[in-house]
Amino acid sequence: MLEGFIQNILNALQWGSFYSLIALGYCLVYGVLLLINFAHGDIFMVGAYIAFFVSMSLLGEFGVIPGMPTWLVLTLSVPLVMILTAMVGVTLERVAYRPLRRKGVNRLYVVITALMCGLILENGNLAILGASRKSFPTLFEQTVYNIGGVSFTNLKVAVILVAVLSFVFLRFVVVKTKIGMAMRAISYDKFAVPLMGIPVDSIIVFTFVLGSGFAGLAGLLFAMTYPVLDPYMGALIGWKAFIAAVVGGIGSIRGAFAGGFLLGFVEIMVVAFFPSTLRDLIAFAILLVILTLKPTGLFGVARRTKI
Amino acid sequence: MKRVTTPILLLILLVILVALCSTKVLNIYWQSVLMFMGINVILATSLNIVNGNMGEFSCGHAGFMAVGAYVSSVLSVLFFAKDKVFGDALFPPELAIPFFPVILVIGALAAAVVGLLVAIPSFKTRGDYLAIITIAANYIVKSTIENIDAIGGARGFMGMGKVTAAMRGTIGLPWMVIWVFLGTVFSVWLIRRFIFSTLGNGVNAICQDEIAAEIMSVNTDRMKLTAFMVSCGLAGLAGGLFAHVLGYVNPGSFTILKSTEIMVMVYLGGMGSLSGSVLAAILITLLMEGLRFFFPFLTDVLHWTHVLPASYEVSQVWKWVLIPLCLVLLMQFRPEGIMGNRELADIFPGLRKYYKFKG
Numbered sequence: 001m002l003e004g005f006i007q008n009i010l011n012a013l014q015w016g017s018f019y020s021l022i023a024l025g026y027c028l029v030y031g032v033l034l035l036i037n038f039a040h041g042d043i044f045m046v047g048a049y050i051a052f053f054v055s056m057s058l059l060g061e062f063g064v065i066p067g068m069p070t071w072l073v074l075t076l077s078v079p080l081v082m083i084l085t086a087m088v089g090v091t092l093e094r095v096a097y098r099p100l101r102r103k104g105v106n107r108l109y110v111v112i113t114a115l116m117c118g119l120i121l122e123n124g125n126l127a128i129l130g131a132s133r134k135s136f137p138t139l140f141e142q143t144v145y146n147i148g149g150v151s152f153t154n155l156k157v158a159v160i161l162v163a164v165l166s167f168v169f170l171r172f173v174v175v176k177t178k179i180g181m182a183m184r185a186i187s188y189d190k191f192a193v194p195l196m197g198i199p200v201d202s203i204i205v206f207t208f209v210l211g212s213g214f215a216g217l218a219g220l221l222f223a224m225t226y227p228v229l230d231p232y233m234g235a236l237i238g239w240k241a242f243i244a245a246v247v248g249g250i251g252s253i254r255g256a257f258a259g260g261f262l263l264g265f266v267e268i269m270v271v272a273f274f275p276s277t278l279r280d281l282i283a284f285a286i287l288l289v290i291l292t293l294k295p296t297g298l299f300g301v302a303r304r305t306k307i
Numbered sequence: 308m309k310r311v312t313t314p315i316l317l318l319i320l321l322v323i324l325v326a327l328c329s330t331k332v333l334n335i336y337w338q339s340v341l342m343f344m345g346i347n348v349i350l351a352t353s354l355n356i357v358n359g360n361m362g363e364f365s366c367g368h369a370g371f372m373a374v375g376a377y378v379s380s381v382l383s384v385l386f387f388a389k390d391k392v393f394g395d396a397l398f399p400p401e402l403a404i405p406f407f408p409v410i411l412v413i414g415a416l417a418a419a420v421v422g423l424l425v426a427i428p429s430f431k432t433r434g435d436y437l438a439i440i441t442i443a444a445n446y447i448v449k450s451t452i453e454n455i456d457a458i459g460g461a462r463g464f465m466g467m468g469k470v471t472a473a474m475r476g477t478i479g480l481p482w483m484v485i486w487v488f489l490g491t492v493f494s495v496w497l498i499r500r501f502i503f504s505t506l507g508n509g510v511n512a513i514c515q516d517e518i519a520a521e522i523m524s525v526n527t528d529r530m531k532l533t534a535f536m537v538s539c540g541l542a543g544l545a546g547g548l549f550a551h552v553l554g555y556v557n558p559g560s561f562t563i564l565k566s567t568e569i570m571v572m573v574y575l576g577g578m579g580s581l582s583g584s585v586l587a588a589i590l591i592t593l594l595m596e597g598l599r600f601f602f603p604f605l606t607d608v609l610h611w612t613h614v615l616p617a618s619y620e621v622s623q624v625w626k627w628v629l630i631p632l633c634l635v636l637l638m639q640f641r642p643e644g645i646m647g648n649r650e651l652a653d654i655f656p657g658l659r660k661y662y663k664f665k666g
Contacts, residue, residue, distance in 0.1 A: 036435055099639055108364060109642045112574055115366075115567060116631035116638075123627040239442060239563065246439045277461075281450035284443040288428070291440060295432040 003149035008272050009265075014156045014225070016264020017163035020257050021218035022241035023248065024170055025211030027256035030245070031174075032183050032207045033101075036111050039092055039118035041238010043212050046121055047085040047219025048229050052134055054080050059137055074139045081220045082213040089212025090205055092117055098201070118238070126231040136227035159221050166214055167257045173210065174253055183207060187251070240283075247287050249300025258298060263287070312661045321488055328481040338484055340596050342552045345491040346545050347588040351572035352498050352581055353541035358570065359579035359648075360502060361534050362514035364438040365425065367445030368542050368569045371418045373561035374448055375543025376550035379414030380467050381458055383407065383551070388469035400473035407474065407486065411547045418543020419536040421448065426535035430528050445566060452558045463557025467550055487548050494541050499581060501537055510534050514579070571634055577644030582651035587644070591630070598626045 022044050029037040058065075058073045096117050100110050142153045174180040182198045183206075194200055222237075223229060240263060248259025263283065270282045291297070324341070327333045333341070350368065357365045385393045387403045398406070424447070428440045453461045474482040501507050509530040512520035521527050550556040568591075576587030602621045609615040637644070652658045 030435075036438070096635060096639075100642070103642075105638075105642045108362075108578075109574075109638050111364065112570070113635050113638045115570075116634045119567065119631040120628050120635070123624050123631075127622055127624040127628055235563070239446075243439055243443060246436060250435060275454075277454050278450070280446050281454060284446045284450070288424075288440060288443050288447070291432070291436060291443075292428050295428075295436055297436075 004272075006150045008268055010150065010152050010156065012265040012268035013160045013261065014264075015268055016261035017159045018218055018222055018237065018260075019241045019244045019263050020163050020260030021166060021214055021221075022238060023245040023256040023260040024166065024253065025215045026242050026245040027248075027250060027253060028170070028174075028183075028207050028211040031251040031253075032186050032204060033097075033110075034107065034187065035097070036114065036242065037211070038111065038115040038238075038242070039121060040211065040215060041234040041236075041241065042118040042121040043085060043089050043092075043234070044215040044219050044222070044238060045125070045229075045231065045234025046088050047081060047212075047216030048136075048223040048233065049125065049129075049134070049219075050084045050088075050216065051077060051081045051220040051223050052136055052229055054084070055137055055139055059139075070139050070141070077139070078217065078220065081216045085216025085219065086209040086213040089208045089215070093205060093208045098204075118235075122231045122235060129231070131230075134229040136223040136229060138227070140224055155225060159225060162217065162221060163257075163260075166217065167253070170210065170214070171253050179203065179206060243284070243287055247290055247297055249297030252297075252299040255297055255299030262298075316661075317492055321485070324484060324488060325480060328484050329479070338481065339552065340592065342484060342487045342548075344589055344592040345487040346549050346552070347569075347572060347592050348491050348585050349494040349541055349545040349548070350569045351576065351584040351588040352495055353538045353545070354569050355573050355576070355579065355581065355584040356498060356501070356510070356534050356538040358573050359577075359584070360507070360510050360514060361531070362578075363429070364434070365441040365538075366438055366563065366566050366570060367425070367441035367443075367448075368538075369561040369563070369565035370441075370445035370448035371422055371539040371542040372546035372549065372565070373452060373556075373558065374421045375411075375414040375418040375540075375546030376556050376561070377414075377452060377458060377464065377546075378417040378543070379410050379547030380464055380550040380556060382410045382413060383470045384464075384466040386410070387473050388466050390466050401477050403470055403473045404477055404482065407470075407482075408489075411486070411490070411544055414547040415540040415544040418546065419540030421543075422535045422539025423532075425539070426532050429531050429535065442563065445561075445563060449558045449561055452561075459557070461558060463555060463559075465555040467556075468554035471551055471554065483548075483552050487552065490544055490548050494544065495581070495585065497537070497541070502581065506530060506533055511579075571630060575634065575637060575644055577646035577648060579648040580644070580646040580650060583644060583646030583649075586646070586651075594630070595626065598629065599623065602626070 022040065025040050025043070026037060029035055029040070054077045055073055058068055058076060059070070092114075096113050097110055100113060140155055140158075142155050144151055144153050172180075174183060182193070182203045185193050185196070185198065186200060186203060190200075222233075241260065244259035244263040245256045246259070247262065248255030248257070250256070266283045266286055267279050270276075270279050274282065324333075328338055350372065354365065354368045357363050381393075383403075384390050386398050386406065387396050387400055389395050421444075424444050425437075425441050429437050432440065452458065458464045471483055502510070509520065509525045509527075510533075512523070512525050513527055513530055517527055546561075572587045572591050573584055575591065576583030576585070602623055602625060606615070606621045609621065610617055615621070646654075
């Protein structure tokens with residue numbers, strides 16, 4: 001009984017890690033721009049595909065350098081995937097969001113643009129690469145450890161560790177560094193910030209680099225854990241991660257992290273005790289109740305509205 | 308004279324439609340295109356109340372459509388068709404025609420009640436948090452339907468074809484075309500009355516500034532409740548019609564993608580413009596059907612000019628790249644949509660001659 005419980009907790013931690021990594025990206029962009037970047041789930045999907053192409057082109061006999069060992073491929077692909085995915089995110093920002101921001105249109109229009117960009121990414125991927133699922137190559141020799149009836153793989157531990165480290169890193173960036181201070185300042189007062197000599201556009205690009213980079217990392221890890229890729233994999237997980245970010249209190253890094261794990265726990269526990277088809281139903285119902293009781297989320301602070 | 312021009316025109320249109328459909332001048336394909344057009348008009352105009360007039364961001368409209376679709380399908384199959392689960396028909400098939408609107412209305416009411424799921428949280432939250440609640444509501448509805456095995460679960464529910472066949476068997480008219488037409492006219496009429504009533508002005512006031520509206524003695528909770536319930540109820544009506552036109556529903560048709568499709572129509576037409584939504588719904592339906600023929604044509608042209616290798620075909624998936632791309636471009640260059648927040652009569656004042664409306 002206890003072993004089963006601990007096993008479930010481990011699974012929940014791993015599942016929650018993915019939600020957390022994606023929710024962190026939502027939350028960074030929201031924290032700065034007050035924009036729900038609905039394309040973020042699809043950036044995660046693009047990250048997974050980039051990981052696929054990067055590792056396929058590095059790996060094997062026909063790679064760039066033939067016969068490269070897998071550990072080297074992995075160490076090379078992590079930064080490569082993060083950089084390339086970050087470029088996708090920044091491209092979206094430059095092409096779609098920035099012109100709208102310059103015009104100073106209603107925030108809603110930017111949200112719709114984001115939603116549509118997400119659709120373009122996933123359907124464009126489907127149209128170009130076809131509907132056949134890609135299976136991800138093994139980059140990581142998985143070993144199963146068994147301690148007291150609880151079994152886990154080294155990959156599972158790595159995923160959880162990466163999520164925690166990313167959280168610590170992002171929190172450090174946002175809270176302790178000067179650029180993080182600028183990010184918080186932009187969300188606090190958009191008009192005063194340029195007067196203080198802060199380059200708003202560079203800060204926003206930096207935010208997108210961070211958010212998309214970590215979405216790419218999540219994509220790589222997800223592809224390694226569940227090695228089947230399809231173009232719609234980002235849609236559902238993206239929506240759910242967004243819900244996790246809102247439940248945590250959108251705009252707060254801690255909230256996004258906690259919300260991701262909370263959603264992971266709820267889903268795994270529902271599957272453990274109920275039929276698995278009820279997973280979405282119960283998970284969303286619980287989140288709805290949380291939001292009704294505490295409308296600003298777990299860590300959110302209510303913004304005062306001035307009259 | 309003014310009072311009756313529009314109803315007479317609509318009646319003539321209905322008669323022409325029925326005549327064209329029963330004489331098979333319009334084949335089944337065109338009939339279904341017309342019917343989907345009507346359903347899309349109901350969906351777009353009803354979402355426009357919440358997303359346009361009230362200025363909220365609801366992205367779960369398909370969920371309420373699903374409620375209406377399932378409730379009315381189950382009722383109509385229970386009453387008028389022989390089914391494995393529900394047994395023999397409770398009523399003789401001759402009663403199908405007078406009872407069908409009642410069934411649709413019950414479906415719409417059920418959807419309106421489920422709309423409370425969104426309406427009550429909206430008292431306290433708005434903006435991004437409300438958006439998330441609507442998404443969650445859409446998932447909850449879809450997931451609930453998938454888990455009820457009696458109505459087919461994820462496999463879907465069928466048998467509505469027998470009901471429409473029963474109606475056609477009693478009086479040989481294209482009944483679904485008539486019902487969709489009446490439903491569309493009814494929805495547009497209802498929404499127009501609603502928007503220009505005192506309640507509707509309150510809804511517009513919430514869009515401008517909720518706190519100021521509250522100070523001006525607008526009962527915002529009541530406004531929101533009414534607006535959400537009308538919007539969700541009409542979505543349920545559209546869902547009921549949708550289910551009976553197709554003769555088959557499954558939960559997979561009511562995903563976020565469907566909600567997004569409806570949102571595209573609203574924002575293409577212009578937020579808060581009723582005639583804009585109608586126009587956009589018609590335009591999008593035609594565009595979708597047009598693209599269905601355009602892609603094979605494009606493939607042939609590109610193969611002939613050797614731009615594309617013969618092994619690659621331009622698939623229908625490109626449709627869902629093109630339509631979002633159009634909307635992105637629209638947002639860049641004309642973010643207010645086709646009509647802005649104006650109505651057709653504001654652009655062509657001459658139209659006012661033909662209808663009388665107590666404002």
